[in-house]
Amino acid sequence: MVKATRIVFLGSYPWSVLLLNGLWDVPGIEVTRIITTPGRGNTSLSQTPVEEFCRSRGAADRLVVSPSLDDAAFKRSLESFRAHFALSVAYPRRIPNDFCTAFIHGGLNLHPSLLPRWRGPDPVRRALLAADCKIGVTLHQIAEEFDAGDILWQEEVEVRSGDNSWSILERLGNITVAALPRILAGFVEGNLALRPQTGEATYASPVREEERWVRPEMTRTEADRLISALYPFKPALWIHGETVHCLAGPLSLQEEPEMVRLKLADGVFFARSVTVTTYGSENLKTGT
Numbered sequence: 444m445v446k447a448t449r450i451v452f453l454g455s456y457p458w459s460v461l462l463l464n465g466l467w468d469v470p471g472i473e474v475t476r477i478i479t480t481p482g483r484g485n486t487s488l489s490q491t492p493v494e495e496f497c498r499s500r501g502a503a504d505r506l507v508v509s510p511s512l513d514d515a516a517f518k519r520s521l522e523s524f525r526a527h528f529a530l531s532v533a534y535p536r537r538i539p540n541d542f543c544t545a546f547i548h549g550g551l552n553l554h555p556s557l558l559p560r561w562r563g564p565d566p567v568r569r570a571l572l573a574a575d576c577k578i579g580v581t582l583h584q585i586a587e588e589f590d591a592g593d594i595l596w597q598e599e600v601e602v603r604s605g606d607n608s609w610s611i612l613e614r615l616g617n618i619t620v621a622a623l624p625r626i627l628a629g630f631v632e633g634n635l636a637l638r639p640q641t642g643e644a645t646y647a648s649p650v651r652e653e654e655r656w657v658r659p660e661m662t663r664t665e666a667d668r669l670i671s672a673l674y675p676f677k678p679a680l681w682i683h684g685e686t687v688h689c690l691a692g693p694l695s696l697q698e699e700p701e702m703v704r705l706k707l708a709d710g711v712f713f714a715r716s717v718t719v720t721t722y723g724s725e726n727l728k729t730g731t
Contacts, residue, residue: 465620
């Protein structure tokens with residue numbers, strides 16, 4: 444029996460931190476190295492959330508900040524840890540196949556969708572925008588084609604009333620943290636097998652800036668769906684004059700403090716305004 448499953452963790456975003464934090468002290472998991480990408484090069488975003496987490500935990504000695512995984516010497520250094528897996532969670536760079544050969548059982552990626560539905564970089568937002576009733580999380584083998592590798596584990600959840608992109612990610616993350624030690628150990632010990640993806644694949648393209656706007660011709664249902672899908676990292680937008688409001692849902696018939704009035708195709712509604720800026724401001728381009 445494996446005493447501990449050793450992993451090299453790759454991630455950069457808030458969902459990466461949720462998983463990394465959940466696995467940090469779990470018996471049966473040993474995180475030997477954490478790889479993240481460089482920040483965006485300005486004061487507020489010069490470190491990724493994963494780098495901030497590692498430094499706050501006093502784990503800078505396990506942290507590697509690298510713009511790519513193509514360096515042969517870097518790969519050789521990882522081989523010395525004899526890690527069972529590379530585990531990618533919201534890591535925004537291509538992971539080469541030869542990088543995964545540095546690990547005893549290769550590389551695995553955690554993807555927040557029911558693959559093969561919603562392959563690509565924006566699965567939760569696309570699922571909510573499409574009004575999917577169910578969503579899920581898939582642990583799959585890293586392959587040459589993004590999100591197309593064989594599946595080791597998959598879990599499905601219902602989309603609840605009032606869900607937004609982060610509430611979905613948080614629920615999927617908690618389910619994964621509870622299951623991962625058992626799943627990884629089972630695979631290492633030969634008790635679990637990979638299976639190919641079946642069914643029609645759909646692609647979750649990144650949400651474009653022009654898709655963020657709540658428009659007067661939308662119904663309440665359409666606007667609520669957009670607001671929920673985009674909150675909190677890249678909130679939906681509503682313009683009144685030259686003032687742009689970043690919105691949090693759900694929409695209400697009753698006005699309360701810090702709410703903005705929205706006149707839509709089927710009536711007048713109110714939404715919580717979380718940020719106010721001026722049309723054309725660079726602030727509109729923030730988010731992940």
